[in-house]
Amino acid sequence: MSAPLRKPSTDVQKDASMAKQKAMIDGNFDRLGNVKNTGEKVSYTFVPGNLNELIMCFDMVGNYPEINAIQNGLRKKSGGMIMEAEKWGHSEDVCTYVKADVGMMRKGNIGPTGQPIPEPDILMLSYTGCYTFLKWFELLRHDYKCETAMLHVPYTGDGEITDAMVQYVVKQLKEEVIPKYEKISGVKFDIDRLRENLAHSAKAEDDFVWVLESAKNKPSPIDAYFGGIYYIGPIFTAFRGTDLAVDYYKTLRAEIEQRIANGQGPITPEGEMKNEKYRIVTEGPPNYTSMREFWKMFYDEGAVVVASTYTKVGGTYDFGFRHDPSRPLESLAEYCMHCYTNRNLPERTRMLESYINDYEADGLLINSIKSCNSFAAGELMMMREVEKRTGKPAAFVETDLVDPRYFSAANVKNRLESYFQMIDQKRRAGV
Amino acid sequence: MKCFIGIDLGSTTTKAVIMNEDREVIGRGITNSRSNYDTASRVAKQEAMIDARFTLLRQNLDGNEKLGEKQNEFLDDLERNFRREQFVEQLDDLKATCLRSSQGERFDSVRDKLNEVLDKVFIQLREESLALYAKGATRKSDFFRDIAGGRFLTLSEEISKDVGIKYDFALNVYDKSIIEVENRPPAGNLEGKFLDGLRNLTIESPELGITFDDVQGPVKDALAIDLEETFVVGTGYGRVRLPFPKEHIRSEILCHGLGAHMMYPGTRTVLDIGGQDTKSIQVDPQGVVDNFQMNDRCAAGCGRYLGYIADEMNMGLHELGPIAMKSTKAVKINSTCTVFAGAELRDRLALGEKREDILAGLHRSIILRAMSIIARSGGIRDQFTFTGGVAKNEAAVKALRELVKENYGDVVINIDPDSIYTGALGGSEFARRAVMEA
Numbered sequence: 001m002s003a004p005l006r007k008p009s010t011d012v013q014k015d016a017s018m019a020k021q022k023a024m025i026d027g028n029f030d031r032l033g034n035v036k037n038t039g040e041k042v043s044y045t046f047v048p049g050n051l052n053e054l055i056m057c058f059d060m061v062g063n064y065p066e067i068n069a070i071q072n073g074l075r076k077k078s079g080g081m082i083m084e085a086e087k088w089g090h091s092e093d094v095c096t097y098v099k100a101d102v103g104m105m106r107k108g109n110i111g112p113t114g115q116p117i118p119e120p121d122i123l124m125l126s127y128t129g130c131y132t133f134l135k136w137f138e139l140l141r142h143d144y145k146c147e148t149a150m151l152h153v154p155y156t157g158d159g160e161i162t163d164a165m166v167q168y169v170v171k172q173l174k175e176e177v178i179p180k181y182e183k184i185s186g187v188k189f190d191i192d193r194l195r196e197n198l199a200h201s202a203k204a205e206d207d208f209v210w211v212l213e214s215a216k217n218k219p220s221p222i223d224a225y226f227g228g229i230y231y232i233g234p235i236f237t238a239f240r241g242t243d244l245a246v247d248y249y250k251t252l253r254a255e256i257e258q259r260i261a262n263g264q265g266p267i268t269p270e271g272e273m274k275n276e277k278y279r280i281v282t283e284g285p286p287n288y289t290s291m292r293e294f295w296k297m298f299y300d301e302g303a304v305v306v307a308s309t310y311t312k313v314g315g316t317y318d319f320g321f322r323h324d325p326s327r328p329l330e331s332l333a334e335y336c337m338h339c340y341t342n343r344n345l346p347e348r349t350r351m352l353e354s355y356i357n358d359y360e361a362d363g364l365l366i367n368s369i370k371s372c373n374s375f376a377a378g379e380l381m382m383m384r385e386v387e388k389r390t391g392k393p394a395a396f397v398e399t400d401l402v403d404p405r406y407f408s409a410a411n412v413k414n415r416l417e418s419y420f421q422m423i424d425q426k427r428r429a430g431v
Numbered sequence: 432m433k434c435f436i437g438i439d440l441g442s443t444t445t446k447a448v449i450m451n452e453d454r455e456v457i458g459r460g461i462t463n464s465r466s467n468y469d470t471a472s473r474v475a476k477q478e479a480m481i482d483a484r485f486t487l488l489r490q491n492l493d494g495n496e497k498l499g500e501k502q503n504e505f506l507d508d509l510e511r512n513f514r515r516e517q518f519v520e521q522l523d524d525l526k527a528t529c530l531r532s533s534q535g536e537r538f539d540s541v542r543d544k545l546n547e548v549l550d551k552v553f554i555q556l557r558e559e560s561l562a563l564y565a566k567g568a569t570r571k572s573d574f575f576r577d578i579a580g581g582r583f584l585t586l587s588e589e590i591s592k593d594v595g596i597k598y599d600f601a602l603n604v605y606d607k608s609i610i611e612v613e614n615r616p617p618a619g620n621l622e623g624k625f626l627d628g629l630r631n632l633t634i635e636s637p638e639l640g641i642t643f644d645d646v647q648g649p650v651k652d653a654l655a656i657d658l659e660e661t662f663v664v665g666t667g668y669g670r671v672r673l674p675f676p677k678e679h680i681r682s683e684i685l686c687h688g689l690g691a692h693m694m695y696p697g698t699r700t701v702l703d704i705g706g707q708d709t710k711s712i713q714v715d716p717q718g719v720v721d722n723f724q725m726n727d728r729c730a731a732g733c734g735r736y737l738g739y740i741a742d743e744m745n746m747g748l749h750e751l752g753p754i755a756m757k758s759t760k761a762v763k764i765n766s767t768c769t770v771f772a773g774a775e776l777r778d779r780l781a782l783g784e785k786r787e788d789i790l791a792g793l794h795r796s797i798i799l800r801a802m803s804i805i806a807r808s809g810g811i812r813d814q815f816t817f818t819g820g821v822a823k824n825e826a827a828v829k830a831l832r833e834l835v836k837e838n839y840g841d842v843v844i845n846i847d848p849d850s851i852y853t854g855a856l857g858g859s860e861f862a863r864r865a866v867m868e869a
Contacts, residue, residue, distance in 0.1 A: 380807060387722070396724065396807070414668070415725060418682035422720045425685055429719045 015267055017252040021233050024248065025071070026113055028238045031061050033115025041121040041185050044140065046133050047314040049126030049153055049336035051177070053197035053241035053323065058185035062238040063117060065136070069100035071112035073288030073402030081107060082403050095132045096371045096403040102139060122184045123148045124177070129155055129341035130374050149180045153336040159347045161337045169333035195325035197241035198332075202322045207249035208235050209317045214256050215306040216359055219276035221259035223266040225286060225305035226295040236314030241323075268299045277302030278420055281355045283309050283348075283379060284367040287399040290407040294399070297413050301420050305365075307355035309348065312340035316351075345378045349385050356390045362423045364394040365416075370406045393426060395419035433661040435866065436479070437858020438472050439686065440464060440669030443706035443734065443820065445471035447479035448855040449658075450863050458483030459852050463574045467614045468669035480658060481621065485510060488653035497645045505646070508566070508636055512628035515564035519557065520624070521575045521612060525583075526553040528608040538604075544596045545604065551594075552586045552601070566636075571747070576613055580605075622654045662862040666854050668707075681861050683854050684712055684723045690857030691816040692718025695845040699812035702801055702831075703853065704821035706734045709801050711808040724808035732800030734820045736769045737827075740793055743773045744786070751790055755826035758791035765796075772796065794826040795834075802834050811835060814843040818850040 035042055041060045045051065047067065055062050072078040081103030082096055088106060090099050104110070104117070111117040123137045123146060141148050151172050154165045178189050211231055215224045222228070231252065239245040259266075265273040269292055280298075282305050287294050298305065312318075316338045324331040336342065343351070352364060364386050368376045383394045397415050400406035434457075435450045441464060449458035460478025464471045489506060492498055498505050526549065533545050556579065563570060563578065570578055587601035629650055633643045665675050666686040691701040692714055701712040709732060713721040726733065741748045762784050764775050772793060779789045805811055815835065821827050828846060835842055847853075 384809065393720075393722065410668075411725075414682070418684040418723065421682045421685050422723070425719050429715075429717055 015255055017248065017255050018230055020248055020251060021230055024234055024239055024244060025067075025237075028061070029111050029113040029115050032063055032111065032118055033113075035061065035118045042118045043122050043124050043181075044120040044137075045124040046126065046128075046130075047236050048130065048339040048341045049128035049151070050237070050240075050314065051124065051126065051151070051173075051332060051336075052238060053194055053201055054173075054177070054332060055124070055181070056197055056241055057189060057193045058181045058187045060121070060181070060185055063120065064237050065101045065140075066097045067237055068104060068111055068117065069097040069402050070288050072100055072104065074291060075112050076289065076404070077112065078103075078289060078402035079404040093371060095136075096401050098132060098136050098139075100402050101136070105140075105143070119144050120146050122146060122180065124151070125149065126151045126153055126336055128153045128336055128339045129343070132372075132374060147180060147184055149177050151177055151336070153333075153342060155344070156337055156342055156347065157344050159344055161334060165337065166330050166333045169336060170329045173329050173332065191328060194328045198323040198325040198328055200243055200246050201235075201241045202324065204235055204240065204245040204249045205315075205317045205322050207246075207253045210253055211249065211256055212307070212311065212318055214260060215304075217260050218279075218360070219263070219265040220279065220304050220306050221256050221264060221266060223268070223273075223295075223298075223305050224311060225282045225308040226268075226291065226298070227266055228305070228308055228311040229286060229291075232311050232314060240315075266299075266304055268295065270296070270299070273299045273302070273304060275302050276304050278363075278423055279304060279306045279359065279361045281305070281307045281352060281359065281361045281364050282367060283352060283364065283382065284375065285310050285313075285369055285372070285401055286367065287407050288402050289404040290399075290409065293409055294407070294412065297416050301417065303416075303420055306359040306361050309340055309351060309355075312351075314339065316340055316343075319351075341375070345382060348378075349382045349389075352382065352386045353389050356386065356392055361392065363392040363419070364390075365419065366394065366396045368396060368398045370398055370400045371403065372401065393419070393422055395422070432656060432658060433866070434483070434658050435661055435859050435862035436476060436663045437686065437855040437860070437862055438475060438663065438665045438667075439683065439852075439854035439858060440468050440472060440665065440667035441705055441854075442668050442708075444851070445475040445667075445669070446852050446855040447472070447475035448852050448859040449479045449483050450856075450859040452863070452867065454860070454863065456856065456859070457486045459849065459855075461573070461851065463576065464669065465613050470614045471669070472665065476663075481513070483658060484621065484625070484653055487656055488650060491649040491653050492646070495646070495649065497641060501639055501641075505632075505639060505641065508632050508639070509625075509628055509650075511564050511566070512631045512635070513624055515560055515631070516624040516628050518560055518564065518575065518578070522553065522556055522560065522579060524615065525579065525608060525612045528611050529553075529604050532604045532607045538600060541596050541600055544594050545600050548587055548590045548594050548596065548601050549604070551590045552583060555586055556582060576609060580609060622651075625650060625654060662866045664858040664862040664865070666858045678865070679862075681858060683708075684710060684725075685720055686854040686857030686861065687818060688712045688714040688720040688723075688857065689718045689860055690853035690855070691818055691845075693856055693860060694847045694850070694853065695814060695816050697814040697843065698816040698845065700805070700808075700810075700815045701853075702805060702815070702817050703819040704732075704734060704797070704801060704817075704827070705819045706738075709733055709804050711801070711805040713809050713812065722808050724804050726800070726804060732769075732797045736772065736797055737793075737821065737824065739769050739773060740776065740790075743776060744790075752794075752824040752826040754787050755790035755794050756787075756829065758785070758787040758826075760788055760791075761795050762788045762792035764789070764792040791826060791830075794824070795830040797821070798827060798830040798834055801831070802838065811839040811842055814845055815839075816845040816847075816850075818847070818853040820851055822846050822850045823848075 042063055043055050043060045044063045047064055078100040082099040084103035084106050085099035109117045123140055125137045182189055214221050234245045234248050265276055280303055321338045366379050366383055368379050387394045397412050433452050437448045439446045445462050445464045447460040448456055451457050458479040459482050460475045462471055462474040492502055529549050533542055538545055572578055583605055588598045591598040591601050630643055664679055664681055666681050666683045670680045687701055687703050691698045703710045709726045712723045715721055737751055738748055741751055762779055764772055776789055
């Protein structure tokens with residue numbers, strides 16, 4: 001009998017790396033919650049195109065509004081915050097990360113871990129393809145009346161990064177971003193300090209890419225979407241460029257090396273997934289408010305995600321890019337332009353195609369986000385094109401980021417089961 | 432004989448199809464899904480088994496000299512009589528259940544009078560069953576609840592008044608009992624009901640010139656064939672509730688794709704509009720699913736939309752299509768939300784638009800939703816097969832034909848009168864393959 005929808009069990013299995021990751025993320029919330037005592041200055045910035053290595057040069061602590069929304073979503077707190085934002089006039093169709101953030105602020109700015117989120121000293125906007133980010137910080141600037149720095153990152157509309165594009169970003173870093181940070185923090189910019197941070201980044205990135213690519217093994221030792229969300233945590237946020245991140249990815253890699261040696265599948269909240277039946281590539285963010293329920297729909301059917309584009313939104317490293325201490329500002333510019341959100345549709349399609357081929361996947365699943373027009377636009381076209389190029393079946397489901405009202409479990413499960421059976425049917429027919 | 436059974440548990444109806452080893456459909460059964468899928472699947476299966484017995488009987492009677500040209504008439508009469516036996520049996524069950532329900536303390540002060548009402552109502556219902564199943568009579572539904580329920584309520588209201596108690600008592604007893612009766616597993620003894628039906632038929636239709644002894648041999652032979660439930664495959668929304676192991680469960684996408692391919696092997700695109708789902712499925716020349724899209728997050732534009740509109744207009748669901756067909760101009764209905772469509776409908780009526788024109792507009796708006804889902808799945812490829820309950824609605828079919836032509840040009844459009852069984856048919860073929868091609 002197929003398992004009816006039920007609440008996943010509460011006993012969650014965790015690896016050592018997961019505990020470490022959680023401690024790191026919580027540690028940053030502690031640091032944010034304690035700025036009144038430490039006097040540290042606070043920089044708000046977004047995950048895609050974040051300049052963490054640079055921010056660290058000014059002894060500032062980073063706050064990532066999307067991460068707060070995600071953490072609130074995972075903790076089932078985002079629903080109330082979104083409703084609060086709607087009371088203040090934000091419409092139903094607005095990005096739910098924004099509404100969760102604005103709602104949290106209106107409710108007293110208590111972060112996901114119960115610590116207060118401090119006001120920003122600077123809003124650092126790296127524009128990397130998501131136009132909502134502009135409006136989001138406009139709202140925050142209106143409320144906080146603080147300094148704002150804007151880094152305009154050219155969209156890679158032609159699918160390539162030219163030297164002129166790099167220089168355009170570097171110029172802004174030199175003339176706009178760095179001077180503002182120096183002014184706010186009172187700390188003089190030291191390029192050698194930046195080089196040191198970037199060296200840490202590159203080291204962590206090597207191990208991170210190794211972890212992602214371990215999914216080429218059969219069975220895959222990791223789930224590169226649901227598990228991947230934990231793996232990207234440190235490198236996408238306040239830890240890129242720290243030795244803590246270097247250490248985290250080293251630990252994670254060792255764990256996965258062990259899993260491969262043992263021929264083990266990925267760890268799920270209900271233990272090791274055995275019998276890998278379907279290898280899937282995903283496009284689009286996960287649903288955070290019902291993440292375990294969503295994940296369960298995969299592992300119960302023996303489906304593992306072997307590659308995902310979502311784990312590239314805060315940086316794409318698996319096609320060779322690394323932060324480079326010998327070209328510090330240039331490599332920050334290139335990093336921003338490489339983020340998945342900054343890529344055009346043909347490039348995104350090419351990435352998906354290569355994932356299906358390189359990871360020997362059975363097909364593509366798109367989780368399209370109801371409140372994210374900037375990311376969801378064009379996904380159906382991409383899906384068709386990937387189907388055509390790879391001959392592998394694709395499917396499409398719709399949920400939301402952190403709005404619990406837009407996750408219809410019975411419908412999503414129905415689509416997923418149909419999709420997995422479709423893969424089966426094609427295999428049997430030798431298609 | 433080996434029977435391969437597909438059961439499609441829909442949100443509104445549950446369908447079963449039985450296939451034999453030679454890939455021939457020998458029986459189909461349908462029932463309302465109730466809130467109890469276990470019972471619904473048992474009833475649908477039993478109905479398909481009954482239908483299979485008729486198929487076998489038809490085969491046994493082929494070439495029967497006594498019947499000659501009257502064979503079809505005889506079989507129709509026999510089925511009618513059989514259905515009446517079935518109806519009376521459920522009526523007796525409903526009466527017994529109502530009498531048990533009336534034992535509750537709350538009825539202490541009125542019990543005698545209430546039981547008198549019940550006695551009178553059931554005597555009348557039993558008498559009416561003769562006319563209900565008389566030759567040429569039409570029934571508004573094939574489901575017991577629909578047929579018996581309406582009459583029970585009308586009769587008990589009148590009789591309660593005569594006896595001098597409030598109608599509410601009979602209503603309460605009925606509400607409690609009908610659910611129990613509907614959810615009771617169907618009684619067995621098919622043979623008894625067949626033979627009783629046959630006996631009634633020979634008395635009721637002397638003009639056929641057939642005696643009980645003339646045909647009881649082939650009837651008993653058809654009943655004696657062992658219909659073995661070799662493999663059952665479940666599909667549809669209620670499938671997870673079925674007491675089947677997982678390998679007996681298939682997604683309705685696969686079943687509809689395969690079922691449509693079996694009905695029309697040239698099918699490449701399937702549109703199914705059911706109670707709460709609209710599915711667009713692309714299949715390859717073997718009936719293997721290439722791609723599918725379904726309505727997400729919202730069931731506007733599905734079969735229930737028409738049900739809601741019918742309620743709003745105080746009409747029967749089956750009346751909507753014929754009225755809409757009388758339209759000379761379609762009124763544009765913009766809202767894709769079922770509830771808003773209800774508001775638009777009242778607004779248009781208030782503005783003096785004709786009912787048939789508004790209904791034509793509503794049918795077109797359902798199909799417009801479906802066209803968008805079809806487009807998402809990759810558009811229409813020749814041939815195009817339309818299935819599901821809404822495929823029975825002529826106004827919906829008309830709107831579909833127009834929009835397909837407008838958007839995709841000349842395409843062969845297949846609509847089978849039994850298209851409601853498409854999912855169950857695909858399921859039965861999966862069942863057959865699981866055994867015969869294992």
